[in-house]
Amino acid sequence: MAGGTSIWVSSEAKTDPKAIFNLRLLYLLVAVSWAGSFYGFDTGNIGGILTLPSFQNAFGMSGVTQSELDNRKGTIASMLAAGGSAGSLLAAPTSDYFGRKWSVFAWGLVFLVGALMQMIANYEVLLAGRFIAGMGVGASSMLTPQFLAENSPKSVRGSMTATYNLMIVTSLMLAFWVNYGVSKWSFPGVEHDNSQWRSAMGIQLIPGALLCLMIPFVPETPRWLINHGKSEKGLENICRLRKLPADHIYVQTEYREIEAQVIHEQECFAGHSYWVVMKDIFTSRSNFQRFFLSVMLFLFHKFTGTDSLNYYAPEIFALIGVKGSSSSLLTTGIYGVVKTVTTIFYVGYLVDRVGRRIPLLIGATLQATAMLYLALYLRFAGTNTETVGGTPAGGIVGIIWIYIYAFGWSFGHSVACYVVAAEIFPTRIRSFCMAICFFINWIVDYGITRATPNMITEMGWGVFLLYAMLTYLGVIFIFFCLPEMKGRSIESMDNLFERPLWTMWRHAYPTEEEKTRSDVREEIMAGKLNDQDDDGKRNRVEHVESV
Template sequence: MSIFTVIEDRPTPQQVYNWRVWMLAIVTSCASLMIGYDSAFIGQTIELDSFRSEFHFDQWDEAEQNRVIANIICLYQAGAFFGALLAYPMGYFLGRRWGLWITAIVFTFGAGIMMGANGERGLAIMYFGRVLAGLGVGSGSNLTPIYISELSPPAIRGRLVGIYDLGWQLGGMVGFWINFGVSDTLPEGYKQWIIPFAVQLIPSGLLLIGCSFFIRESPRWLFSRGRREEAMQSLCWIRQLPESDVYIMEEVAAINGALEDQNAKIGMGFWKPFQAAGTNPAVMWRLFIGSSLFFWQNGTGVNAINYYNHTVFKSMGITGSLNQIMSGIFGVIKSTGTIAWLWFLIDHVGRRPLLIWGGVGGSVCLWIIGAYVKIKNPAENETSELDGAGIMAIFFFYLYTLFYSPSWNGTPWVLNSEMFDANIRSLAQALAAASLWLWTFIVSRFTPQMFATMGYGVYFFFASLMIASSIFVFFLIPETKSVPLEAMDSLFKTKPVWRAHGRIMQELQEANERPRVDLQELNECDDKPREEFVERV
């Protein structure tokens, strides 16, 4: 099967798979470039001697230094947690486009404030800038997947939302290698550590320009706000089809039907999703699943590696410049795995198999690495070169990365962007993104203490969580690939979970086969039959 093959829920004109949907996904995914870059650069930049000298780390003992480092890193996640929650009212009242514009503005201010920090002013201004930038990326982590999901044709929705995660990984790869570049080529001093901070302004600037001049508002959001004329213009522009085309008429009919159903079941007001979350067991269950996915994602240990890769590689006996090179290779492998996930795996293999086998394979790798650290204790028995066992540990570390990247890396974002009704999607994404940043905050805050007290047990801890994540997915999460957003309710009601996808796709195929010949002929009909069809839908 070609990477460009699409599995459709109904016959779709080729114009729908046009450059505009890809451009909109790429532009808005600059938000994830900001997140990915920070996760990679910050941990290494604050380890630079130039940074430590600037802020007088030598005046503190090791415990105080670890506390300051953890504060610099985790205040960003704390801001992101609240930013993810604040994105709900922004997305509801202002829309996806202007919400993302505000995201870019807030992050840019935060990044600029960070650059004002130096030894004389102290770290307080750095802390404030980190919180402000976190507010920006938190709201972006909410709004971007929703926006992309709402404009995506079902057959390529996974790939389009996957661009968001690809941006995250590309930003991370750039962050790893920029740190290596400045530490290897620039003399120790102010420029060496300020340049990585300044690079943050590039993706935020691209997002700001894109939101100002290139992207259109989500048609589904416009329909939900009663702005039907604007919604039709936006939908037709994105699909490159006229209003009279059958595909557009069917899509509008499906959106209208979904909105009417949601209005009857939940309501369309700002507080209605909160009421539904508190009173509707089906909604509560899906919110639990969506938020839990990010607990399991952090349970892979990847954020411990992202933010403290220096500490992780040191525990495996890798020090000096080799430590930074290995970190850079880690970023390259993550990006490569994400590209494979984006272009082939997510919309062909599906969500469930990726999460299940990613958890199993990653767990095996971490058990082996933990056993190596336990037996060899390389951190306490440093050598100038790695022996065979050390090379084996590195191999399994990168194999773990290959299992993680095309599975738990981006798939939770795809699932959360597509599994909720339109009227509750923004709130659900806010809670899911807040869950991500909550668990990321916990991991980033306590990883140094975990390595100090648990040693090799850290690897066993995350290995156990990864195998548990596969069990969670198998029994609780149905496959969602190629299922229209408007059919998600039926999907999650179908039992058993592992057979739900096949049954729903069969029902959709049967429903679409019956009228298809007549609908195709309708485009060539005169006005009267067309008017009758419009009246009927």
């Protein structure tokens, strides 16, 4: 457990009770994080599968014009993102009304149905399956970081939430290598053998099944329970997850922060309807600034061009001079390894020691510079490099820059927007705000994925220049507007975002006092935490349940 959640490097974790880092928390982490493999396997699979002759023959893509081929590739690849945009919106009401736990389970089943449909060699069924699986992926992309953040001790919240992204890139890497492996199959009639592309496509069924089998045994998040008037059950689940008694100072501090935020929210706007939630977002300066920041982070996350690389990496490597489909897939496989190794370093070391802000600034700058090199190289060397004897020198440098891009992505935009969105919102508005953020994420993903084959054909080097300029712009926004979340409790964000968003760079790093919600901190300092009498406790619980 320690190696997976940065306990060995996080100063905050070293002062926490050792009991909170237990096997129950590890089981929850593993069970929920399987959802990351939904996205990773599908994203990594489809780009390579689209290049397989057996797949093209099975779905009527052989012998068509380049324009028709681009359209079909774009439609197939982007259908998952279209489903993702729908799933991310639908996940909010299921999460709020049925709970985080059973929502994750239900959407895992939806993903499994869609994944099974993709194994059928019929173009229309394939598109429907990718849309349905996409709904499961989109819903899980919102629910999983939320579930992990709400259950995590604050000292390792970044690492636990980022494990979802680690599963994405690990599965992405495995999918790249599976594609490379099946591309090397050589026997008579392989180009008409559906087992080739089905072997690559079917691997995504494994994490879907594991998630659905494991989720029923994890506890519901205490924050959802307390927010829905089930304070006693919420306190019980905190004790179960932390393996500490109810009167322990750690448990009482966490419980009281959650409870204080719930009471404050209900005093401002009573109820849980989405009309109330929207009023809570757009009439509260603190809430609106958090919402705006998260939306912008997701936009800049997409504007780095990562979807173009993830879905069409083999073709982009071929664009800079990598010869042969197997060579392109091999180079793509190494790209996946770079992403995975760097993400392991981020999850195990950076996110809860260095934080979210500095790695994102450095990583985004590396990504922008990599895209700028690709744009300049393709502008002056051309997109149809026909040299004899292998990849030209400029193309080799381009490969290195793509690997640098993967390095920067893995501790920057790959993770930061997920972690930040999962940890900055109050409980009542968290599902709604995250649903909107992920809807934007997936709808932009759909547009980019659908358009990339046509954009590369029509715009060439201009695509990469556009990504570079947008990513540099994002670096400026992040510097001024993104504070550091490391070490802060989720509930303490209320105080932080009362300040103007553009001044966050001046208050980026919290003092010890700012890591805990101010009203609860004052109560602790006044000596009331352990002296609270039974009547006071009962009155607070009754107040939460009554609203």
